[in-house]
Amino acid sequence: SGFPADRLRETQTFGDGLGFDSLMLTDLFAGLTRKLPGLTMDPTWFTATATVGDVITYVSGQFTDTPAAATPAPTLTPEPRSTTVTPEYRISDFAEVRAIEDRLSGAAGLGLSNPYFLINDGVTRDTSIIDGNPVVNFSSYNYLGLSGHPAVVAAVQDAVARYGSSVSASRLLSGEKPVHRELEAELAALLGTEDAIALVGGHSTNVTIIGHLVGPEDLVIHDSLAHDSILQGCKLSGATRRPFPHNDHNALDRLLTEIRHQYRRVLILIEGVYSQDGDIPALPAIIEIKKKHQALLMIDEAHSVGVLGATGGGIGEYFGVDRSDVELWSGTMSKALAGCGGYVAGSAELIRYLKYTTPGFVYSVGITPMNAAASLAAMREMRADPTPLDRLRRNSQLFLRLAREAGINTGDSENTPVIPCIVGDSLKTLKLSNALLSRGINVNPILYPAVPEDLARLRFFITACHSEDQIYDTVKILAEELALLSEE
Ligand SMILES: Cc1ncc(COP(=O)(O)O)c(C=O)c1O
Structure with a gap:
């Protein structure tokens, strides 16, 4: 610690x-x-x-x-005891496997339908199709509606016709396609950096990059609400890991003052928009802190690229910071950028080093032509037509205002399309999500242990595709169902 x-x-x-x-x-x-x-x-x-x-x-x-x-003090040099470990050789005997079985049958026993793995047919935009019925959808991060956009679909079709459905090799060894270079140049242009590297998955990008850049002599200090991919990357690296209280940069400063001197490298990890709470960190203050303590800064922009900033350039554009003050601008292309894959943007030297050495890049196939083409086309579309970004902002503000007026607890969400409705009880949250689905609204519950029990919530992802009417109706129905729930 x-x-x-x-x-x-x-x-x-x-x-x-x-x-x-x-x-x-x-x-x-x-x-x-x-x-x-x-x-x-x-x-x-x-x-x-x-x-x-x-x-x-x-x-x-x-x-x-x-x-x-x-016993006043521990004796930390005990003689090893001879122990016999009970072998576990049947998957169905694993405690963790049993725990999942019990949770699933517990929910079914309460007469609640399982909200997970619902089949969403069709392109997921403002609506999707569940069990053959169209529902208004707030469970997907197609923020700008670019997944399914005609220009993106055409680019994907062209890419698969030109390059096939797989690049069939690591990019280092004959898997490099022109579309990879174009994608990375577009990412670097959007983020104002010298270069960028694209990898096959958003989650795996954090794991392999963090796991690769720091090691046992180092410290990773991250916001306490960090995404699982960041925690897994820390684990892989062997670095000491310390969370700092959510969005409390003064606590970060105090912690670093106390412990910075013990470590070779210190990597500060924050997110551009927090994916459960929809709030934004004070980036300029964090840059000051990282400079003061000679630390590196990595920002996961999964929910801020294509969302924040006048042209969708993310949190860096939102605050107008000097791009070279952050070493690693990383993120995923599966959300606003309408594809699948992760990226890191930064200095040419960093990207060159990562391209020649990162295990999850060197020993993995290149991102598929279709996915590279999708996100490339999405960024070009975003540049050509700023109206979806504008609509996304207006829709998010409208939803938040209406929800607050209706007395719904939206936590710290501000200026982002991630808006929680905090219920504070997993069972009630599950019931609420069931009730909304039966009234034609699909919104996922986030339950304990994903969040503490008293912060169990529904999480609404607002998109540019939603109409004002859909937003008005949804907040009204949500308030009605919450009132019914509180009467139980
Ligand atoms: C903050 C954050 N980082 C990384 C990821 C992983 O991205 P992907 O789903 O594209 O693998 C997510 C996905 O939800 C995320 O929210």
């Missing part, structure tokens, strides 16, 4: 005191059981309110004959 041992106090809690998230607690247990063979840790015993002293007592209690409570 990066805390110097002499700064730890037995009274500190793991949650508020040390800022651990649940993954860090799991890592702590794994680390302790590795270091202390024979130790058994029952994860359910610990929550974020457990203190350092609780863990010391729990652990040392297993390595001494005296009662745990009477």
Whole structure:
């Protein structure tokens, strides 16, 4: 976690005191059981309110004959115990597999239909087709409506006719197509950087790039609401990982003041728009902090590219920052850019290094011609016609205003098309999503453990395709269903 041992106090809690998230607690247990063979840790015993002293007592209690409570300090060099591990060789016996089965049958037992893996037929824009019925759709991030746009469809058809459906090789080894170079030049132009690299997946881009740039001597310090792909990248890298409280750049500054000196490289990771809360970080302040502490900055623009900024150039354009102040402008092309794949934009030197060495690029096939062509065409379309960007902004503002007027808890969402309706109870959220679907509105529930239970929510993705009428109707129906729910 990066805390110097002499700064730890037995009274500190793991949650508020040390800022651990649940993954860090799991890592702590794994680390302790590795270091202390024979130790058994029952994860359910610990929550974020457990203190350092609780863990010391729990652990040392297993390595001494005296009662745990009477043990003042742990003995951290126990003799290994001989243990017999029960083999698990049937998938259906895995506790985690059973847990999923139980959750699914639990929801069915309550008479609620499963909101996941609904088949959405047709092109997903303002509407999609579920079970043969058109529904107004707020569950997809086709922000500008460019997926399914005629210019994008034509570009995709042309690309598959020219280059086939696969580039059939790593780009390093004969998989490079002209459309790859055009896509990367367009990304660099949009983001105001020297160059860019495109990879096959958004999630895997974060994993492979973060995993590759930093290592065990380094620190990754990220917003506490960071996307899973960022956490997985940190894990792969072996770097120390520390979350800072969501959108609290003063806390980031304080943490770095405390621990920066222990690390070779420090990578600060933030997002352009937070995908659950729809809020925007104070980028200029974070740039000041990264300079002060000699850190690197990477911004995941999954939900801000093609969304923020006058021409869709993302959070950098929104704040008008100097592009060279951020080392890695990364993101995914699966949202506003109507394709599938991830990218990093930055200096020519960085991109050259990444292209020759990143495992997920060098040892993976090049992005398909269709996907490269889709996002290339989407960016060109965005440049040629700014009206969808303008409509996206107006629709987002309208939805937020109406929702607030109706007393709906939209959290910190501001100036973005990601608008939560925080219900604060997973079961009620699930019921609300079922009720809305039965009234022709598709919006996904985000439940515990994806968010804390008291922040369970519906998450609305607004798009440029929605009409004002659809937005008025939806907020009205949402308010009605919320009122019904509160009467239960
Ligand atoms: C912030 C963030 N980063 C990365 C990703 C992964 O992108 P993709 O779905 O294109 O793999 C997502 C997707 O939801 C995201 O929200």
